[in-house]
Amino acid sequence: MSAMAMLRLDAAFATSSELSVPCTSEIKSSNGLTWPSSRRRLLQNQFIRPLHLNRPTSKTYLDTRKKAEWRTTVALDDQSCSGIKFDRRGTSVLEDIPHLTDWLPDLPTYDSPLYHNPAYATGRDFFVGPNDVVARNVVVRLQNPGERVFFRRAGPSAKVYFKAEEVRACIVTCGGLCPGLNTVIREIVCGLWNQYGVRDIVGIEDGYRGFYSRNTVPLDPKIVNDVHKRGGTVLGTSRGGHDTTKIVDSIEDRGINQVYVIGGDGTQKGAAAIYREVRRRGLKVSVTGIPKTIDNDIAVIDRSFGFDTAVEEAQRAINAAHTEAESCENGIGLVKLMGRYSGYIAMFATLASRDVDICLIPEVPFYLEGEGGLYEFVEKRLRENGHMVIVVAEGAGQELVKSAERSKERDASGNELLLDIGMWLSRKLKDHYKAKKKELNLKYIDPTYMIRAIPSNAADNVYCTLLAQFGIHGAMAGYSGFTVGPVNGRHCYIPISRVTEVQNRVNITDRMWARLLSSTNQPPFIDAEKRIAAELAVGSHPVDGSLTAATIMIDKTTKREAEDGSLHEKQEAVAKTE
Numbered sequence: 393m394s395a396m397a398m399l400r401l402d403a404a405f406a407t408s409s410e411l412s413v414p415c416t417s418e419i420k421s422s423n424g425l426t427w428p429s430s431r432r433r434l435l436q437n438q439f440i441r442p443l444h445l446n447r448p449t450s451k452t453y454l455d456t457r458k459k460a461e462w463r464t465t466v467a468l469d470d471q472s473c474s475g476i477k478f479d480r481r482g483t484s485v486l487e488d489i490p491h492l493t494d495w496l497p498d499l500p501t502y503d504s505p506l507y508h509n510p511a512y513a514t515g516r517d518f519f520v521g522p523n524d525v526v527a528r529n530v531v532v533r534l535q536n537p538g539e540r541v542f543f544r545r546a547g548p549s550a551k552v553y554f555k556a557e558e559v560r561a562c563i564v565t566c567g568g569l570c571p572g573l574n575t576v577i578r579e580i581v582c583g584l585w586n587q588y589g590v591r592d593i594v595g596i597e598d599g600y601r602g603f604y605s606r607n608t609v610p611l612d613p614k615i616v617n618d619v620h621k622r623g624g625t626v627l628g629t630s631r632g633g634h635d636t637t638k639i640v641d642s643i644e645d646r647g648i649n650q651v652y653v654i655g656g657d658g659t660q661k662g663a664a665a666i667y668r669e670v671r672r673r674g675l676k677v678s679v680t681g682i683p684k685t686i687d688n689d690i691a692v693i694d695r696s697f698g699f700d701t702a703v704e705e706a707q708r709a710i711n712a713a714h715t716e717a718e719s720c721e722n723g724i725g726l727v728k729l730m731g732r733y734s735g736y737i738a739m740f741a742t743l744a745s746r747d748v749d750i751c752l753i754p755e756v757p758f759y760l761e762g763e764g765g766l767y768e769f770v771e772k773r774l775r776e777n778g779h780m781v782i783v784v785a786e787g788a789g790q791e792l793v794k795s796a797e798r799s800k801e802r803d804a805s806g807n808e809l810l811l812d813i814g815m816w817l818s819r820k821l822k823d824h825y826k827a828k829k830k831e832l833n834l835k836y837i838d839p840t841y842m843i844r845a846i847p848s849n850a851a852d853n854v855y856c857t858l859l860a861q862f863g864i865h866g867a868m869a870g871y872s873g874f875t876v877g878p879v880n881g882r883h884c885y886i887p888i889s890r891v892t893e894v895q896n897r898v899n900i901t902d903r904m905w906a907r908l909l910s911s912t913n914q915p916p917f918i919d920a921e922k923r924i925a926a927e928l929a930v931g932s933h934p935v936d937g938s939l940t941a942a943t944i945m946i947d948k949t950t951k952r953e954a955e956d957g958s959l960h961e962k963q964e965a966v967a968k969t970e
């Protein structure tokens with residue numbers, strides 16, 4: 393199925409919030425069509441009905457289209473009379489995922505056991521078909537909607553490629569801890585067991601190296617029953633130790649045919665390597681990646697599990713910092729939160745709290761001295777309020793600390809070890825006030841590991857359950873070498889490369905960062921002219937590519953690039969090299 397590269401898509405955007413776009417016509421094979429860098433599939437739209445355009449056709453609208461040289465005939469949509477139907481042949485791209493039949497074309501299929509599962513007996517609508525897709529972007533500019541990218545909609549398939557008694561599944565967790573790991577483990581086990589009748593499930597202990605250095609542990613619903621109430625991972629985790637050959641040897645030797653890999657960007661790269669080797673050896677093994685990162689730095693998906701819990705738990709530290717700060721003269725509560733390259737936890741924790749006076753994130757290089765600098769702002773706030781709270785993401789200001797302390801240490805996975813910005817900043821602020829012979833009461837709180845090690849909250853538990861179940865459905869449906877996650881609120885099957893090629897970083901020209909700036913009134917630390925130019929550029933191109941201060945190298949061509957769509961490519965390229 394997925395070897396066929398061309399789909400004809402009759403895409404109907406009923407409302408901007410209707411995210412799942414059914415493809416109504418046949419899949420056509422087209423061997424000649426390949427998309428440059430990936431397994432992207434080219435689709436051709438016959439009719440696009442932007443029904444959300446709840447206004448009559450207008451001359452202006454037509455003119456704009458003509459200007460853009462769209463071959464457009466416009467008519468009222470005959471069904472709703474509320475939109476515009478046009479017959480422009482545009483291109484849409486389905487970013488498809490691999491399937492076992494790509495290398496084992498003659499695999500038999502079976503009716504899904506969900507047909508006979510009382511939990512699913514009431515309806516048939518929950519099955520997804522090969523033509524069910526989810527739009528990558530739901531916010532577009534009509535004049536220039538850009539390339540329409542779709543992912544496969546996740547969900548149970550009516551036909552499965554594994555009999556229950558044939559499945560031997562394994563679960564492994566890798567990388568740093570994150571609230572919700574145990575919930576995902578629990579729900580993979582319970583989902584396989586209860587929904588598909590699978591009885592042979594094992595855990596791989598201590599991350600990737602456990603494949604070849606440890607025995608497996610048996611898992612069943614009883615064993616994992618309570619694990620979601622605990623932080624950490626019951627399977628253990630590790631960094632480093634990924635040896636593709638040894639891992640796939642172990643998979644083969646143990647007769648494992650479904651591999652569930654839970655972890656961050658590094659882990660997903662490892663999963664992609666396993667998938668490639670499995671495929672090279674011609675094995676019937678499904679490799680499913682479940683994206684994990686407390687930093688929320690996984691690209692494409694709406695957010696990562698554990699993030700909500702982390703933001704909530706961070707409030708406790710911020711509240712304590714605020715209480716300490718306001719209890720004494722010239723009090724500063726300084727809180728360090730996780731976020732290696734992405735300041736999402738710091739940003740959301742700041743927005744949630746409203747007690748935070750300034751939030752420092754890796755995406756915005758800050759400076760201490762001079763006009764618009766940190767010292768100036770701190771002095772002003774202390775003069776006005778007598779106390780203040782500073783939130784700093786662990787990856788912020790590394791270039792400042794580095795210039796003083798220099799370090800290039802790396803962890804076992806090759807990730808650069810960060811220098812302690814919290815300690816450095818405390819010392820700098822204390823020294824600054826000492827030099828001015830003024831009193832300063834600074835309390836530094838580092839709750840980073842306390843936040844990471846707790847169990848997930850209710851919202852994350854539900855999210856983890858969905859991730860686990862969608863992962864299982866994908867594996868049973870025969871997909872392999874894919875990852876799963878919500879895009880615009882709908883769960884999708886996403887090519888692993890899409891979540892590993894770039895990191896999700898705070899877009900500082902986005903409204904969310906503007907909200908933060910207007911809530912804290914902190915200095916932006918970025919030249920206003922560059923900011924405005926960047927906003928203009930991004931504003932004219934509705935893509936999600938994050939724009940960090942480092943990427944704001946605005947030149948005269950940027951706005952034009954934004955209009956023709958190449959800014960997104962440029963941003964991705966910059967993000968890759970960072």
Ligand SMILES: Nc1ncnc2c1ncn2[C@@H]1O[C@H](COP(=O)(O)OP(=O)(O)OP(=O)(O)O)[C@@H](O)[C@H]1O
Nearest residue numbers: 567568631632634655656657658659661662685805
């Ligand atoms: N490029 C890669 N190819 C194969 N394996 C990799 C690659 N990068 C990392 N890994 C393996 O993935 C595992 C986890 O990687 P890493 O320590 O970077 O954590 P992560 O999955 O990115 O999670 P996080 O950074 O969110 O804690 C390690 O065992 C590491 O060896």
Ligand SMILES: O=P(O)(O)OC[C@H]1O[C@](O)(CO)[C@@H](O)[C@@H]1O
Nearest residue numbers: 568569685686687730731732803
């Ligand atoms: O100390 P460890 O376990 O290597 O992990 C620290 C890193 O892991 C993360 O929590 C990501 O998982 C980062 O925020 C942090 O920099």
Ligand SMILES: [Mg+2]
Nearest residue numbers: 567656657658
């Ligand atoms: Mg990582």
